[in-house]
Amino acid sequence: MRIGGLASGMDIDSMVGELMKAQRMPLDKLNQKKQVLGWQRDQYRDINKKMADLDTYIFDKMALSNTYNKKKVTSSGESKVTARSINSTQNYSAKIQVDKLATSTTYKSGDITKFTQGDHALEFHVTDPGNSQANPDPVKINIASTDTLDDIVKKINGSELGVTAMKEKILDSSTGEYTETIAFTSVKTGKGGKIEAADDATANFMSSSLGFSLNGRELNSLQLGENAKVKVNGFDMEKTSNQFAINGMEYTLLNTTSSELTISSETDTDGIYDTIKEFVDKYNGLIDEVNQKVNESRYRDYQPLTAEQKKEMSEDEIKLWEEKAKSGLLKNDSILTSGMNGMRMDFYSGVKSDGTTQQLTEFGISTSSVYQLRGHLEIDEDQLKQKIKEDPESLQQLFVGGGRNASYEEKGIAYRLRATMDTTMKQIENKAGNTTKSNNQFSIGKSLDDVDKQVNRFEDRMKQVEDGYWRQFSAMETAIQRMNEQSAYMSQQFGSLGG
Structure with missing residues (x-):
C-alpha cells in the first residue's frame, strides 16, 4: 500500500519521480541506442530499395537487345x-x-425466346484457323439450372471457347413481337476454324436449347472466316x-x-537516348544518396530525444534535432563504400569483344570532374546521339557484352552492375534485413533484440527500486502518523489535567 504524504504533507509522488529520473538515465540510454539501431536499419533498407529499383530497370531495359534495336x-x-x-x-x-x-467466323442461333433452364455439362473441341487439329483439351462449360440466357452468355465469354458471345433481341416486323437469339464471333480471324460439340449431350443442348444449326456435331457458321x-x-x-x-x-x-x-x-535515336539517360539518372540518384550517407557528419552530442525531452520542445525543434541525430549513421560504411567502388569499376573497365575494347567515354558518357560527386555520370548528348545513330550495335555490346555468364572483361556493363549490386544487396540484408526477415536473421535485428532484453531487465529492476522507495516513504508516513496520533493524545491528556 502506497501512502502519498497525508501525514507529512510532503509531495511523495514528485519526490519518488525525481529519484526515479536519476535511476532511469541508463534506461534512457538503452532506448536511445535502440532508436539509433532502428534508424540505421531503415537507412540501409532505403538504399537497398533504390538498388533493387535500379537492378529491375537494368533487367527490364539495359540487358535487353531490343533496347538498342529500337x-x-x-x-x-x-x-x-x-x-x-x-x-x-x-x-x-x-x-x-x-x-x-x-475476317472472323460468325455463328447465330434461331429463336430462343422459350429457353428452358436446366443443368448441363458442356464440352467442345475448338479448331483454330490455320490449324488442322482440334484443341487437345476439351473446353468445358457448366450450366446450372438457375442460369438465365444472360448467365450462359457470360459463361461462354469467360471460357476458352474462343468466341465473343452476345444475346440479341430482334423485332419481327410482321408480328410486332421480339425474338431472342445468341450470336458468336470467333476471336481469331482466318479460315479453317470450327467449333464442335464433344458429345451428343452438348450437341443436343446447342441445337434444342440454344437453337444453333449443327452438321453432325459441328456448329454451322453464319459466315465463314477468311484469310x-x-x-x-x-x-x-x-x-x-x-x-x-x-x-x-x-x-x-x-x-x-x-x-x-x-x-x-x-x-530511333531519341528513344534509345532517352532509355540510356533514364538509366544514368537512376544510377546517379543512387550514387548521390550513398555518397551523402557515407560522407555526412556524425553529431554524437545529438542523441535521440526521450519522451520527456520532446514535451519541452516544439515540432520544428524536434525535427531539427532528429536531423542531426540521424546524420552520419552510415558514415564510412564498409559495405556501401565497397559496393560503390565496385560499381564505379564496372563502368571504368572496358568491355572486350572480338579483340577490341570499348570504353564508356567513347559514347559520350564520363564521370564528373567534381570530386565530391564521386562516380556521378555525365552525358554529352550530341556525342551519344551521334554514336547511337552511327552504330547502335556497339552501344549494345558495351552494355550487354557476352551476357551474364561471360568473363568479367567480356561482360557488358549492365551485367557487371547487376552482379555487383546483387553482392552488395545481400550484404546489406545480412546487416539490416528486409520486411520479410525476423530480427534473428540479421545483425542489427539481433542487436535490437539484445537491447530489448536489457530494457526489460532494467524495467523490472526499476520497478523493484520504485517499490523500495515507496515502502520507505510509506514507513515514514506511518511513523509520522503514529507520532501525530501520540502527540494529539498527549495534548488531550494535558488539557484534561489543566481543567
Whole structure:
C-alpha cells in the first residue's frame, strides 16, 4: 500500500519521480541506442530499395537487345497499315498492298425466346484457323439450372471457347413481337476454324436449347472466316490474322489499299537516348544518396530525444534535432563504400569483344570532374546521339557484352552492375534485413533484440527500486502518523489535567 504524504504533507509522488529520473538515465540510454539501431536499419533498407529499383530497370531495359534495336517505323498510309519493329536489327523498307482483310467466323442461333433452364455439362473441341487439329483439351462449360440466357452468355465469354458471345433481341416486323437469339464471333480471324460439340449431350443442348444449326456435331457458321490477302515486296501471301510479322517487322492491317504503301524504319535515336539517360539518372540518384550517407557528419552530442525531452520542445525543434541525430549513421560504411567502388569499376573497365575494347567515354558518357560527386555520370548528348545513330550495335555490346555468364572483361556493363549490386544487396540484408526477415536473421535485428532484453531487465529492476522507495516513504508516513496520533493524545491528556 502506497501512502502519498497525508501525514507529512510532503509531495511523495514528485519526490519518488525525481529519484526515479536519476535511476532511469541508463534506461534512457538503452532506448536511445535502440532508436539509433532502428534508424540505421531503415537507412540501409532505403538504399537497398533504390538498388533493387535500379537492378529491375537494368533487367527490364539495359540487358535487353531490343533496347538498342529500337526503330522508328513510318507508313505512307497510317489509316490502312501500321507497323512496328519487334526484333529487327537493320533499318528496313518494304512495299505492301492489302487486297483483303482477315475476317472472323460468325455463328447465330434461331429463336430462343422459350429457353428452358436446366443443368448441363458442356464440352467442345475448338479448331483454330490455320490449324488442322482440334484443341487437345476439351473446353468445358457448366450450366446450372438457375442460369438465365444472360448467365450462359457470360459463361461462354469467360471460357476458352474462343468466341465473343452476345444475346440479341430482334423485332419481327410482321408480328410486332421480339425474338431472342445468341450470336458468336470467333476471336481469331482466318479460315479453317470450327467449333464442335464433344458429345451428343452438348450437341443436343446447342441445337434444342440454344437453337444453333449443327452438321453432325459441328456448329454451322453464319459466315465463314477468311484469310487476309496481301502482297509484300511483290510476293502474294495469305495470313489468318490482320497482324503478322515478317523479318522482325510486325504489320497491322486496318483496311484494304488500292495501291502499294511504303513501310520504312530507321534507328530511333531519341528513344534509345532517352532509355540510356533514364538509366544514368537512376544510377546517379543512387550514387548521390550513398555518397551523402557515407560522407555526412556524425553529431554524437545529438542523441535521440526521450519522451520527456520532446514535451519541452516544439515540432520544428524536434525535427531539427532528429536531423542531426540521424546524420552520419552510415558514415564510412564498409559495405556501401565497397559496393560503390565496385560499381564505379564496372563502368571504368572496358568491355572486350572480338579483340577490341570499348570504353564508356567513347559514347559520350564520363564521370564528373567534381570530386565530391564521386562516380556521378555525365552525358554529352550530341556525342551519344551521334554514336547511337552511327552504330547502335556497339552501344549494345558495351552494355550487354557476352551476357551474364561471360568473363568479367567480356561482360557488358549492365551485367557487371547487376552482379555487383546483387553482392552488395545481400550484404546489406545480412546487416539490416528486409520486411520479410525476423530480427534473428540479421545483425542489427539481433542487436535490437539484445537491447530489448536489457530494457526489460532494467524495467523490472526499476520497478523493484520504485517499490523500495515507496515502502520507505510509506514507513515514514506511518511513523509520522503514529507520532501525530501520540502527540494529539498527549495534548488531550494535558488539557484534561489543566481543567
